[in-house]
Amino acid sequence: MSTARPPHATPRVAVDLVIMTVRESCLQLLLIERGKEPYLGRPALPGGFLRGREKLDDAAYRELHEETNLNGSRLHLEQLQAYSHPDRDPRGHVISVAYLAIAPCLPEPVAGSDARQARWTPLDEVTSAPGTLAFDHAQIVEDAVERARGKLEYTTLATAFCAEEFTIGELRQVYEVVWGMPVDERNFSRKIRRTEGFVVPTGAKRRPETGRPATLYSGGPATTLYPPMLRTGIGHELP
Amino acid sequence: MSTARPPHATPRVAVDLVIMTVRESCLQLLLIERGKEPYLGRPALPGGFLRGREKLDDAAYRELHEETNLNGSRLHLEQLQAYSHPDRDPRGHVISVAYLAIAPCLPEPVAGSDARQARWTPLDEVTSAPGTLAFDHAQIVEDAVERARGKLEYTTLATAFCAEEFTIGELRQVYEVVWGMPVDERNFSRKIRRTEGFVVPTGAKRRPETGRPATLYSGGPATTLYPPMLRTGIGHELP
DNA sequence: ACAAAAGTGTTACATGTACACCCATGT
DNA sequence: ACATGGGTGTACATGTAACACTTTTGT
Numbered sequence: 146m147s148t149a150r151p152p153h154a155t156p157r158v159a160v161d162l163v164i165m166t167v168r169e170s171c172l173q174l175l176l177i178e179r180g181k182e183p184y185l186g187r188p189a190l191p192g193g194f195l196r197g198r199e200k201l202d203d204a205a206y207r208e209l210h211e212e213t214n215l216n217g218s219r220l221h222l223e224q225l226q227a228y229s230h231p232d233r234d235p236r237g238h239v240i241s242v243a244y245l246a247i248a249p250c251l252p253e254p255v256a257g258s259d260a261r262q263a264r265w266t267p268l269d270e271v272t273s274a275p276g277t278l279a280f281d282h283a284q285i286v287e288d289a290v291e292r293a294r295g296k297l298e299y300t301t302l303a304t305a306f307c308a309e310e311f312t313i314g315e316l317r318q319v320y321e322v323v324w325g326m327p328v329d330e331r332n333f334s335r336k337i338r339r340t341e342g343f344v345v346p347t348g349a350k351r352r353p354e355t356g357r358p359a360t361l362y363s364g365g366p367a368t369t370l371y372p373p374m375l376r377t378g379i380g381h382e383l384p
Numbered sequence: 385m386s387t388a389r390p391p392h393a394t395p396r397v398a399v400d401l402v403i404m405t406v407r408e409s410c411l412q413l414l415l416i417e418r419g420k421e422p423y424l425g426r427p428a429l430p431g432g433f434l435r436g437r438e439k440l441d442d443a444a445y446r447e448l449h450e451e452t453n454l455n456g457s458r459l460h461l462e463q464l465q466a467y468s469h470p471d472r473d474p475r476g477h478v479i480s481v482a483y484l485a486i487a488p489c490l491p492e493p494v495a496g497s498d499a500r501q502a503r504w505t506p507l508d509e510v511t512s513a514p515g516t517l518a519f520d521h522a523q524i525v526e527d528a529v530e531r532a533r534g535k536l537e538y539t540t541l542a543t544a545f546c547a548e549e550f551t552i553g554e555l556r557q558v559y560e561v562v563w564g565m566p567v568d569e570r571n572f573s574r575k576i577r578r579t580e581g582f583v584v585p586t587g588a589k590r591r592p593e594t595g596r597p598a599t600l601y602s603g604g605p606a607t608t609l610y611p612p613m614l615r616t617g618i619g620h621e622l623p
Numbered sequence: 624a625c626a627a628a629a630g631t632g633t634t635a636c637a638t639g640t641a642c643a644c645c646c647a648t649g650t
Numbered sequence: 651a652c653a654t655g656g657g658t659g660t661a662c663a664t665g666t667a668a669c670a671c672t673t674t675t676g677t
Binding site: 155156157158195198199200201202224226227229230231238240242299371372373375 | 394395396397434437438439440441463465466468469470477479481538610611612614
């Protein structure tokens, strides 16, 4: 902690974004195709270097806006962690601070203002073909997905996947898709509505193509869930 | 993401450590007294700048060793998050990646090999006198404590506060002290021993000054707790 | 009438909570 | 004997899982 700059080359700092949504009953990530070396043409997480005296959060919001048409409002964004292996970027030592962003399902497939092409990619495509993602982005994605899965259990994060108004059925689909396991609609519905502050009815109803109209809700003021929505039946194995 | 270095002054990267233990029935943090400007003489978290092509984890272990006599083995260390406000350090833009370290209660009060004095400080002293800690370290401490409290609920982190061998009563004290609330010993004991892989009996017993000898345990192979040990009775208020 | 989706009731079971009580030891 | 801390039994409340059943709509 000397006041003089250290003699070593100080690493550069970047942010990378894992942007998730639920589309077509499937957890999808927004990936770009790299337009430059290294990893030219390979899919990668959107991201970029920190500028000037910018905060990491600001850089994350900026990249989100530059690379996608998503605006920061009505969007969950949280810091995941920093990745710092010295060989993670062939250009030199780059520390990447990863962010988890969660967006409601958007109708248009999001065109980046930047020249790079951005498209929603099902998580299965990413995990079933390991080694396709640039840098250590597969690891970052894995960590981000695990974070999201865990936070559904004890926070109201699931509402971030939904539009302004949503039905309990849509919220349940978020849990099923993110967790990758079926959830009983009847019990789920009761539990959600009994957890104070999770959802608040808007008064409106949505008429499905066929069937009874569903009450519409919006996200409530609660952030933590008590009691939590625990995933059961999954292995809590020993390491 | 140009291959040329960005024109902006790139921020420096440091690590800061929140090292916790339970001593004298109280959650304590290892703080140093700053020996240089800025914040000369003020208490602060141990930490320092990243060197060369070092990983953040390696820098955290190095600082832990340099500033304290703690060796990395038999010690929990995990990354918390990065703090990046451009004005958080008066010397310029310094991004700090905070780490949470958890140590068993050590007999000696840990003298740093570095000249700076390190001492265990009760958390209450830190939180009851806000504005004493250097930089944004009060915020980092707050986040670290909340992380530790949460992780006691659904992981086996509590054993990291204990020595190689411990009694259920000692483990319960960890929960009580970290959570700041009483925990029923009878139910706690049963619950811990029923959670497979949390603790394993060593076969030995410890004889208290007075009272029935307690079975000694060591940390088991499990890392996650199912069902979790939930804190109850605390406000899950609306924000 | 029927299909489809939303929502309720019910039952069996697991877990959490509170607390009376028993156990093993040193003084 | 008694204080002290470790540990068991048990009754009650609450939460979960599974699933039959009712409600509300469009066709």
